[in-house]
Amino acid sequence: xxxxxxxxxxxxxxxxxxxxxxxxxxxxxxxxxxxxxxxxxxxxxxxxxxxxxxxxxxxxxxxxxxxxxxxxxxxxxxxxxxxxxxxxxxxxxxxxxxxxxxxxxxxxxxxxxxxxxxxxxxxxxxxxxxxxxxxxxxxxxxxxxxxxxxxxxxxxxxxxxxxxxxxxxxxxxxxxxxxxxxxxxxxxxxxxxxxxxxxxxxxxxxxxxxxxxxxxxxxxxxxxxxxxxxxxxxxxxxxxxxxxxxxxxxxxxxxxxxxxxxxxxxxxxxxxxxxxxxxxxxxxxxxxxxxxxxxxxxxxxxxxxxxxxxxxxxxxxxxxxxxxxxxxxxxxxxxxxxxxxxxxxxxxxxxxxxxxxxxxxxxxxxxxxxxxxxxxxxxxxxxxxxxxxxxxxxxxxxxxxxxxxxxxxxxxxxxxxxxxxxxxxxxxxxxxxxxxxxxxxxxxxx
Numbered sequence: 001x002x003x004x005x006x007x008x009x010x011x012x013x014x015x016x017x018x019x020x021x022x023x024x025x026x027x028x029x030x031x032x033x034x035x036x037x038x039x040x041x042x043x044x045x046x047x048x049x050x051x052x053x054x055x056x057x058x059x060x061x062x063x064x065x066x067x068x069x070x071x072x073x074x075x076x077x078x079x080x081x082x083x084x085x086x087x088x089x090x091x092x093x094x095x096x097x098x099x100x101x102x103x104x105x106x107x108x109x110x111x112x113x114x115x116x117x118x119x120x121x122x123x124x125x126x127x128x129x130x131x132x133x134x135x136x137x138x139x140x141x142x143x144x145x146x147x148x149x150x151x152x153x154x155x156x157x158x159x160x161x162x163x164x165x166x167x168x169x170x171x172x173x174x175x176x177x178x179x180x181x182x183x184x185x186x187x188x189x190x191x192x193x194x195x196x197x198x199x200x201x202x203x204x205x206x207x208x209x210x211x212x213x214x215x216x217x218x219x220x221x222x223x224x225x226x227x228x229x230x231x232x233x234x235x236x237x238x239x240x241x242x243x244x245x246x247x248x249x250x251x252x253x254x255x256x257x258x259x260x261x262x263x264x265x266x267x268x269x270x271x272x273x274x275x276x277x278x279x280x281x282x283x284x285x286x287x288x289x290x291x292x293x294x295x296x297x298x299x300x301x302x303x304x305x306x307x308x309x310x311x312x313x314x315x316x317x318x319x320x321x322x323x324x325x326x327x328x329x330x331x332x333x334x335x336x337x338x339x340x341x342x343x344x345x346x347x348x349x350x351x352x353x354x355x356x357x358x359x360x361x362x363x364x365x366x367x368x369x370x371x372x373x374x375x376x377x378x379x380x381x382x383x384x385x386x387x388x389x390x391x392x393x394x395x396x397x398x399x400x401x402x403x404x405x406x407x408x409x410x411x412x413x414x415x416x417x418x419x420x421x422x423x424x425x426x427x428x429x430x431x432x433x434x435x436x437x438x439x440x441x442x443x444x445x446x
Contacts, residue, residue, distance in 0.1 A: 045070045045368060048125035048149075050118045050140055052077040052086035055154060056131030059184070060090060062358050063129060063152070064100035066365040071103055074110040074124040076117035078132075078236055083111055115418040119143050126150065127368060133236075133245040134252065134385075135159045135414060138166040141378070145174045145181075150368050152361065154184040156255050156385040157378070159247035162412035164386045171378035178373040182364045183381030185259050189363065190356035192335040192347050193260070199345055200264050204337055205325030208265050211305040213257035214318045219249070219311030222285050232415075235424050241287025242434075243392075244413045244425050248289040250276075250395070251388040254309035258297070258391070259384035260321040260332060261305045268383050269297035269305065269390065271402045276395030278436060280312045288426055288434040295391035307391060398439030405445060 045068055049060045052075055064070055072090065077083040091101045112120045118140050122128050128144040130137060130153035137157045144151050151174070158164045174181050187193045200208070223238040239245035246252045262268050274295030281291040291312055297305040321332040328339040335347035354362075367374040386407055394401045413425050428434050 043069050045127060045365065046073045046125045047071065047127050047129060048074040048076070048121040049086070049129045049131070050076045050121055051130060051132035051136075051154075052083045053131065056129065057086045057089050058097070058357070059129050059131050059152065059154070059361070060086070061095075061097050061100055062361040063127070063365065064090075064103040065098055065358065066361050068365045068369045070127075070365060071105050073105055074112070074121035075106050076112040076121035078113070078115060078117070080113045083113060087111070119147075122147050122149055127152070127365070130154065133239040134247060135163070135239075135245040138163040138170070141167060142170045145170050145177065145179060148177060148179065150180045150364070151378075152182045152184070152364055153378075153381075155259075155381060156247055156251045156388060157183060157381045158385050159244055159251065159389070160411055160413045161386070161389065161407050161409050163414070164382050164389065164407060165410075167378060167382040167385075171376070171382065174378060175376060180364060180367055180373060180375040181378045182360050182375045183377035184357075184360060185256060185377070185381060185384065186356040186360055187256060187260060188263065188377075189359040191353045192350055193332065195347050196330055196332065196335065196337065196345075197264060199337060200323070200325070200330060204328055204344060205323070205330060205339075206327035207301075207303075208261075208323050208325050209303050211261040211303075211321065211323045212308075213254075213261060213305065213321045214308045215249075215254040215257055216308055216310040216315065217317040217319065218313045218315075219281065219291070224285060230420050231427060232420050232422055232424055235287070238285070238287065241285070241289050242424065242426065243288060244415065246289070247385075247389060248293075248392050249311055250290075250293045250295070250307075250309050250392050251385065254293070254307065254391075255384055255388045257309075257319070257321050258305070258307055258387050259380075261297070261323065262384050262387060263380070264323055264330070265299065265303070267299050267301070268387055269403060270300050271400055272297045272387075272390045272394040273400040274307075274391060274394045275398065275439065277439070284428065284432040284434070288436055290395065290437075293391060293395045295394055297387065297391065393444055396437035396439065397442045397444055399443070399445075401444065409444065411444065 047063055047070055049056055060072055075083050090104050093099050093101050122144050127150045130140045134156045141153055157167045220240055225234050235242045272295050276290040276293035278291050292310040295307040323330040328337050328344055330337050336343055337345040390401055390406055393406055415422055415424055426434055
């Protein structure tokens with residue numbers, strides 16, 4: 001599920017309200033015979049939704065609000081109730097998110113439930129939306145590309161180094177097949193960031209020497225354990241608090257901010273060290289993740305990114321990025337560049353901008369309809385996800401963790417079997433508490 005992004009000036013809901021008319025003006029998409037491109041038997045681009053939670057439902061709405069002739073034809077989720085809720089929302093003609101019901105055509109035999117549901121839904125579509133908890137992303141992405149489908153997938157794209165290697169391999173196959181892949185790091189589709197990036201690349205701030213990025217707020221939802229749930233079901237319902245599913249909030253949310261530094265520098269860190277722990281979110285309902293992380297990411301040219309993320313109520317909240325160069329400073333939320341108190345550049349049009357969550361889909365479906373191969377987001381999405389995982393490994397262990405060693409480690413934290421009676425990788429003790437990583441004790445390498 002993509003968390004609310006405080007840097008987005010126009011909310012997703014507000015934008016969708018403004019865009020409802022698009023759903024009623026279907027523009028015919030051309031037939032294209034090139035291998036890997038859209039080539040339906042009619043002019044309809046068929047969509048499958050894999051992962052029917054709040055983020056998946058929102059992404060489906062945005063896809064259905066694009067100008068192309070699109071139809072949602074299949075849905076898949078591990079849980080029937082989540083699929084039902086999503087279908088109800090998507091077919092609600094009075095939805096505050098916009099009426100897309102005319103573009104939903106998902107009969108009962110196109111609704112798939114369970115751990116193997118994804119492959120059945122993917123088979124029915126031209127484009128696949130992957131919005132399950134991120135631990136499943138490498139598996140689902142690999143299947144979508146194997147079947148020759150274009151993909152929109154949410155960030156992060158994995159929760160462990162083995163998953164990252166899988167996504168990188170699949171990304172290469174997607175390029176070979178000329179399949180478009182967009183990853184939901186929506187700042188890449190936001191006008192303020194695009195304009196700031198242009199000026200950084202043009203040399204306005206000189207060389208980036210350091211950065212400071214934050215995702216500090218109260219945190220997100222909790223799903224309490226219910227009677228009769230297996231351990232697998234409980235963890236799947238409360239997925240944010242288990243690393244095999246989420247990767248900790250440094251991975252699930254803070255990736256957005258970390259990715260900005262990687263993007264603007266055009267590089268990824270070579271090592272990381274940091275600190276973190278659990279101070280306020282210590283209950284068993286918070287699974288095994290930390291409630292705060294602070295990481296120093298070191299890049300090959302000597303520049304350093306200082307990264308903060310925190311889920312603690314009543315504390316200072318900030319979600320932002322600031323990049324320091326030899327000639328100026330980029331302040332991303334403010335959408336300006338300054339130097340010694342002087343404003344070198346100010347965007348100043350944020351309130352009039354389209355919602356980047358919508359832009360992701362607008363640009364993806366426009367390219368597919370035109371038969372264009374334009375989007376290769378998977379590799380950068382994987383490497384920014386790996387940056388977040390590197391930070392988690394550093395805070396959990398308290399050690400300096402090298403990028404090359406970590407990404408090539410083969411470390412996997414995924415279950416060996418996916419079934420409701422299967423044992424997840426981490427299990428509670430007799431009192432219901434889960435083992436927590438301990439800096440100085442937790443080790444990844446000898």
